[in-house]
Amino acid sequence: MSRPRGRHSLMILVTLLLGLAGVGQAQTMPAPPVTDIHLGVATCAGGPCHGAASTTKKNGVLQNEYLTWQVHDKHAKAYTVLEGDLGKRIAANLGIGPATEAKVCLDCHADNVPAEARGVQFKISDGVGCEACHGGGQRYLGPHVDGHITHAELVNNDGLYPTDRPVERAKLCVSCHVGDDTHVITHKIMGAGHPRMPFELQTFTQIEPAHYVIDDVYRQHKAVAKGVQFWAVGQALALERLATGIANDKHQGNGVFPELVFFDCQACHHPMSNLRWQKRASTGLGPGIPHFNDANAIMLRAIAAKVAPDLGKSLDADVHELHLALSAGEGNPGEIARRLAANAQKLGDVLAAHDFTKADMRDMLLAVAKSSTNGDTSDYAAAEQATMAFASIIYTLNTDGALDASAYAALKAGLNQCYGATEKEDNYDPVKFAAAAKSVTQAMPSW
Ligand code: HEC
Ligand code: HEC
Ligand code: HEC
Ligand code: HEC
Structure with missing residues (x-):
């Protein structure tokens, strides 16, 4: 290959x-994005938030982030490829059981945080979802919807990862x-x-x-x-x-x-x-x-x-x-x-x-x-x-x-x-x- x-x-x-x-x-260096509870892509993709079908950028961001990720971004398919022919073949050659259950694969092909850090809408099958890059939303979800807090504060105090x-x-x-x-x-x-x-x-x-x-x-x-x-x-x-x-x-x-x-x-x-x-x-x-x-x-x-x-x-x-x-x-x-x-x-x-x-x-x-x-x-x-x-x-x-x-x-x-x-x-x-x-x-x- x-x-x-x-x-x-x-x-x-x-x-x-x-x-x-x-x-x-x-x-300053914030904590890596693993400690907060990861709420799941569905939480981010709520209609009024990042799940719009098109964009107006009324609230400062595009708001159709979910659609872009889901339809065009390979990270959304990162879990699915583990179930495909190649994923199966790799797992079989390694003798590790199904790739979708193997930690070694999920660590890179999904947002594989420990069970206690997974919120109710969290789905491992979402692959490399929003919070795998932006950090668990537990603390920043509220404040960032509210809109009164600056980006720097979200990063410094609320667990938003500075991808910028x-x-x-x-x-x-x-x-x-x-x-x-x-x-x-x-x-x-x-x-x-x-x-x-x-x-x-x-x-x-x-x-x-x-x-x-x-x-x-x-x-x-x-x-x-x-x-x-x-x-x-x-x-x-x-x-x-x-x-x-x-x-x-x-x-x-x-x-x-x-x-x-x-x-x-x-x-x-x-x-x-x-x-x-x-x-x-x-x-x-x-x-x-x-x-x-x-x-x-x-x-x-x-x-x-x-x-x-x-x-x-x-x-x-x-x-x-x-x-x-x-x-x-x-x-x-x-x-x-x-x-x-x-x-x-x-x-x-x-x-x-x-x-x-x-x-x-x-x-x-x-x-x-x-x-x-x-x-x-x-x-x-x-x-x-x-x-x-x-x-x-x-x-x-x-x-x-x-x-x-x-x-x-x-x-x-x-x-x-x-x-x-x-x-x-x-x-x-x-x-x-x-x-x-x-x-x-x-x-x-x-x-
Ligand atoms: C020092 C030499 C060496 C280096 C460097 C090396 N490999 Fe290999 N690779 C081997 C040998 C030896 C095998 C086993 C061949 C066999 O099974 O007959 C192998 C097997 C493989 C196979 C399986 C081939 C098959 O026919 O199924 C793949 C794929 C592969 N390596 C990829 C890589 C990649 C990607 C890298 C770099 C990250 C790499 N290798 C670096 C020597 C090397
Ligand atoms: C949690 C692990 C993880 C993180 C973090 C991650 N990626 Fe990925 N990325 C993957 C995996 C796994 C794939 C392969 C998905 C597939 O092919 O279905 C991938 C695929 C990609 C691809 C598609 C490559 C292609 O062959 O077309 C791009 C581009 C990419 N990543 C860019 C990035 C960038 C830029 C970042 C940082 C902002 C990043 N990734 C962070 C795991 C990750
Ligand atoms: C260190 C992180 C890492 C680990 C561990 C890892 N992968 Fe990947 N995998 C990637 C990245 C990154 C890519 C995309 C490479 C690229 O396109 O640049 C990828 C690509 C793939 C692809 C090809 C996807 C496609 O779109 O064609 C398959 C299948 C795959 N991985 C299966 C597995 C399996 C099965 C395991 C466990 C045995 C595993 N991976 C472990 C990071 C990882
Ligand atoms: C592979 C990593 C990765 C994934 C997955 C990811 N993002 Fe991002 N995101 C980035 C990067 C890189 C940027 C650009 C740098 C920045 O503004 O922080 C960004 C920027 C953003 C922005 C900022 C836009 C602005 O104008 O400031 C929002 C909002 C956003 N992402 C939402 C999402 C949502 C929602 C998801 C899931 C549906 C998601 N992201 C998935 C890496 C990622």
């Missing part, structure tokens, strides 16, 4: 043109899309047939059908972060999760193999007729050696070089050491991975506070493209991240008004070549990708 980018590419292009800017604000802020959104989404201690994905589950889970925060924010619009009313109660900020922060927090997972003894795998879910999938899973290995200074490893999935680290190198060079240097050193420790037995992987996780988290906070200028964006794009000339995108996963990086940067430059029509068209043409070069992971060709990345850099205005 695989989830090639091709399935997304058209959607990304469309949303790239039509999509909305992301939103965010770095503030980059660091908090990143933590929320990567908890399921990368995995963590309570959302556990393993190579065993992948081996049973689970799709690979590539993730990039800004691209996935764009792909998820928006049930909100960012307009003046929205800006009155929320700060609006740039798309590129979600991209950058998402990279930092994804790497943080991955490194924390590697550091966790619980996930050290079975027998002689480490937990392969943290490794580059295509290093092992690509046809031998398609030779693509290239020397990479950033890993320091020779041919024939599997390495951990460093696609996020490669993006962060490009980001940090521009925004936080010192932090970037120590991150790079950690990444290099971790490659040698995990794949060549030199050093203590747990210790290095913990250091890397801490540095990635620090970088996430720096990026959430940084004001990205158009020169920053240009330089980051050029730095990402450089990874196609030093062997780093000989890995499919890195090329896939680089493509989503280009998309997120070009999108933000365009919404910022930094591109004229011809520059935008030329950049999109280059981006289309990147989509083409990453469409099929099995016959991925790094040379073709490098040529596509070059056409993006050539289309980049120099200002």
